[in-house]
Amino acid sequence: MKIKLGKDSYGKNAINLSKIVRHEDYHEFRQISVNVSLQGDFETAYTVGDNTKILPTDTQKNTVYALAKEHFVSSIEDFALYLANHFCSNNAHVSRTTIEITEHLYSRISFDGLEHPHAYAGRGNEKHVTTVVQDLNGKSVTSGIKGLLILKTTGSAFTDYIKDQYTTLKETTERILATECEALWLYDSHKPDFTKLFPQVRNTLLKAFAFHKSLSVQQTLYAMGEEVLKKNAEVKEISLVMPNKHHIPFNLQQFGIENNNEVFIATDEPFGYITGTIIREEEN
Amino acid sequence: MKIKLGKDSYGKNAINLSKIVRHEDYHEFRQISVNVSLQGDFETAYTVGDNTKILPTDTQKNTVYALAKEHFVSSIEDFALYLANHFCSNNAHVSRTTIEITEHLYSRISFDGLEHPHAYAGRGNEKHVTTVVQDLNGKSVTSGIKGLLILKTTGSAFTDYIKDQYTTLKETTERILATECEALWLYDSHKPDFTKLFPQVRNTLLKAFAFHKSLSVQQTLYAMGEEVLKKNAEVKEISLVMPNKHHIPFNLQQFGIENNNEVFIATDEPFGYITGTIIREEEN
Amino acid sequence: MKIKLGKDSYGKNAINLSKIVRHEDYHEFRQISVNVSLQGDFETAYTVGDNTKILPTDTQKNTVYALAKEHFVSSIEDFALYLANHFCSNNAHVSRTTIEITEHLYSRISFDGLEHPHAYAGRGNEKHVTTVVQDLNGKSVTSGIKGLLILKTTGSAFTDYIKDQYTTLKETTERILATECEALWLYDSHKPDFTKLFPQVRNTLLKAFAFHKSLSVQQTLYAMGEEVLKKNAEVKEISLVMPNKHHIPFNLQQFGIENNNEVFIATDEPFGYITGTIIREEEN
């Protein structure tokens, strides 16, 4: 048996970039983190240290900053598409470029209902992300949200599950449902209006979560994804990851106090980890 | 020379607690993390392992959950005051109790301008904190904000500083001023309306930051603190920590591209670290 | 087009468990974190909230603790194999179980060359990990290391790479090569002596890294993987992730001081991200 290189990739991660676009009456501020990853004809770089086909990751970084001036002007999806195409077009031995962009969200601060023209506050852990892959087969664009911390204080049950010798969990028709949701959806083309679609999908997810009568995290996850596909023709499929951030009723009974789902232990670990992809099926 | 115990304290940290208060037309959800710390007559516990005066940290934890049911009903400051008094009053050898509470902030999700009655979204890294200390001298209440990420894209200069043989920084009259502000203010009593004052102080801080013509982080920090003292008679002093989250113009010149403060490297480390306390001085 | 469930899985993550095995002359201490993930006939759980086939993640957690007493007695790989088989065998609608275990490593503390019988110190960020997958096709065992921070102060060059209009990196024949290596290798059976093989593979990786004359991270990565396959017949393939933790010579020249690769800026971001899988190829 011979030993050889299987899959490989290399690139630059965490290219942290901010940008100001000065509009007439306000400043637009954006902050992103870009990952570039290249695949292609790099076997001899790995096997014999031949760097003649290697575009250094330092140069990849410089390229992202240089192209941001002219080409990071609207959505992160559009900038990622531009970058992916740049690396594929300008490097003969690159057969696939993957660009990941995470946007750190900011909002202009409001005073008395008016947005300040150039003062911003960060919007926290929730991130807008995109992954663009360009190769010989074309381009694909995935967009998503990470760190979306959502919860509901009622409208969530969990009953009728399997019981075995290790079961201690009690059935409940009233529990807190909390998750830090990650949603990644694939567009069916690379030319939709990303700026318009992103908040639309986000809102669909929130609404489905809020109004769903939940019998399980699994069911709520599916309902959220289904609703996104129903309401957004441009979305081909969506994957959701919904860790169950448990809020466990604290046993106050032992101190002679009643706890009607009022006081909870908020725990980080262990946590339920529920995932699912909702897709469209061609009908014959 | 004899060896002996100097200062000491012990307690329970990270008591993570959530609570639902069911109002008629909506649910109120709160999530906090509580630290309890006791000081007092514990020398023999340290020196000879005499536990007869030790209230176990596990019991401290239980106490916080048990008291939350009846007494965590409004501000974290009020709950901290209640807890501090409980531990001091019920434990003869405790001479000082320190309660720290961090509140993880949530907002009800809005759809078409209406808040959902029981669906919440987390508000990110910004935390509302309080520290209450009760001892023989009385009680003190400090409130504050941590993780307040704010920035302005103009209105910030830095010039006329010392130059020496290690200076490479260029003077600028136009730079991004960004910080993750921590503000802690001491109230002059332990009976103000905490629920009303907190957003009021927060808003004063944001406004001063946004509208200040900054000659340095130091000056902006002082201006923010000064404004809080001017506008809030109940605040005795305020301490601000304002790490300078640098956004450094990327050198596009080397590629023949002009960079008019448009494209920046967003850096985490190293970072300037500016602190200051603004106080009231008794006038004779 | 119809909407339906694609891929899905659910389970419990971060089941943090420690164990003492009391040997005659010393105590063995182990600490692990276990993830359980189940796949199978769960479609109706997602689509209509039918929980009758759902083994709650809480029960999964209880099961891991219960089985640890008798069955976590040697390698994490053996315990993962036992757990995977347990969940597949006892749950008719589970068609695939994935068990991931991370071991937090401890060593008995030595005094004057002698190991203390029951006092331990943690061994830091380096973790021993394993992933076992059991399904209808059988079982697979992957083992690995995460967080292996290694560097060499010489024996590393980077030259002869592509130059374009965005190149600013200077060629070097002498640089620091530093990485926080992640290595995951697939065994060709599920019955080797895991306890013996793990340190053997780890040592091969370290040796290859230390003695390699590096022309690039890519080449060193390949050399390390190739050596593991050469020396360990039981290893079928190995994947390496080697982020380049850059140490950049600080420009002392500007202060009239020579810097012969002595003083560096140690940076976290951005970082090169180099990956590769080294495999065996059947020869005809």
Added chain:
Amino acid sequence: MKIKLGKDSYGKNAINLSKIVRHEDYHEFRQISVNVSLQGDFETAYTVGDNTKILPTDTQKNTVYALAKEHFVSSIEDFALYLANHFCSNNAHVSRTTIEITEHLYSRISFDGLEHPHAYAGRGNEKHVTTVVQDLNGKSVTSGIKGLLILKTTGSAFTDYIKDQYTTLKETTERILATECEALWLYDSHKPDFTKLFPQVRNTLLKAFAFHKSLSVQQTLYAMGEEVLKKNAEVKEISLVMPNKHHIPFNLQQFGIENNNEVFIATDEPFGYITGTIIREEEN
């Protein structure tokens, strides 16, 4: 009442620096993170934006790199002393300089009992730290350890504590005692042999922890500090922080399995937080 500046300081944090010293038969590699903090006559900088007395934090950073070449040659304490003196001596309006250095520890990798001349592995979370303060009163040097994860599987009890209506903890004469210890000790001069003393104090701490028959974390903490003062005349006082990293016996009884302190839930939060300072007392 007038509003004015109280305490203030400013400086640069997280100056991440690595260094190679090339010895005849091996390379010495060091990596540190330096914080510089200045106090002094900076009032007008805060109150009116007068920067003429401000040494920019960027220049502070440059200074640390520039001085590292000649002056970071032995212990971090000696380098911190040099830096503190540099900033105090060269800046008339600086009345106090605080230098904090954290050393990230590395060891040369050994193969067959021989240390490789230039290949290193990181030693994990445990950090060696120092804080030097220089002002008009002189210099003080504090050294310490952070992130020292230690535990013992026996020799630890906790009994005879206070019981009240919220007590649920059971007394035990056999429990795991685990902590991530932070120890900071003050030297009685600024001229001891830091390189020799650091491992000596560390070893004293480990030995006291390992061999102590613990009746409580408090008692073990005191015993460790007392031993350091007894064995090291150069140490004036020592402060220890010992969070109790709880390992809680899992209730296997409910499944008909006996758990003789064998299987534990390893928890992160909440945690006991025990602190104490052990000092020398002048005897009359």
